[in-house]
Amino acid sequence: xxxxxxxxxxxxxxxxxxxxxxxxxxxxxxxxxxxxxxxxxxxxxxxxxxxxxxxxxxxxxxxxxxxxxxxxxxxxxxxxxxxxxxxxxxxxxxxxxxxxxxxxxxxxxxxxxxxxxxxxxxxxxxxxxxxxxxxxxxxxxxxxxxxxxxxxxxxxxxxxxxxxxxxxxxxxxxxxxxxxxxxxxxxxxxxxxxxx
Numbered sequence: 477x478x479x480x481x482x483x484x485x486x487x488x489x490x491x492x493x494x495x496x497x498x499x500x501x502x503x504x505x506x507x508x509x510x511x512x513x514x515x516x517x518x519x520x521x522x523x524x525x526x527x528x529x530x531x532x533x534x535x536x537x538x539x540x541x542x543x544x545x546x547x548x549x550x551x552x553x554x555x556x557x558x559x560x561x562x563x564x565x566x567x568x569x570x571x572x573x574x575x576x577x578x579x580x581x582x583x584x585x586x587x588x589x590x591x592x593x594x595x596x597x598x599x600x601x602x603x604x605x606x607x608x609x610x611x612x613x614x615x616x617x618x619x620x621x622x623x624x625x626x627x628x629x630x631x632x633x634x635x636x637x638x639x640x641x642x643x644x645x646x647x648x649x650x651x652x653x654x655x656x657x658x659x660x661x662x663x664x665x666x667x668x669x670x671x672x
Contacts, residue, residue: 561613561614561617562610564613564617565609565610565612570594571605571606571609574602574603577591585599616640619636619639619640619667620636620640626670631663635649635653635660635663639664646664
């Protein structure tokens with residue numbers, strides 16, 4: 477019985493021969509080698525390497541779909557924000573018409589001037605007025621957001637409320653609070669620095 481076990485151990489030892497192990501590791505090494513090295517030390521041409529890199533860097537169709545969906549979601553979010561700003565901007569009828577023609581219909585300045593019956597310079601002025609109105613509304617929106625998130629003094633909150641919600645000018649706010657216009661301006665300037 478002991479001889480039988482010894483024969484089994486000898487058989488196992490002969491099965492696992494060091495030479496056999498080396499062959500196995502060589503096979504494993506070949507499996508993980510790069511493609512250009514398996515062609516008998518004949519490297520790929522530069523064009524082939526470039527194509528290989530492009531294929532490796534290309535996005536999969538699912539990644540492209542995800543990117544498209546994210547871009548559409550971002551664009552829709554921007555459109556919603558812009559529509560909200562336009563509603564609050566209180567644009568004149570000419571400014572609204574100009575905005576529609578410039579950003580929705582994507583017309584050129586001469587075409588807009590022809591439709592509205594005004595000069596090209598006036599079209600540029602309308603665009604600038606639209607931009608300033610939207611910037612003013614956006615700034616007020618940011619000031620309101622700051623008032624909600626930052627710890628502000630009561631007077632600062634009151635100034636923001638009068639300026640943003642009630643749409644009062646700086647002189648009217650100064651008269652209501654018995655302050656100087658310059659102090660209101662400096663307060664708003666400090667708050668704007670927190671935004672931008």
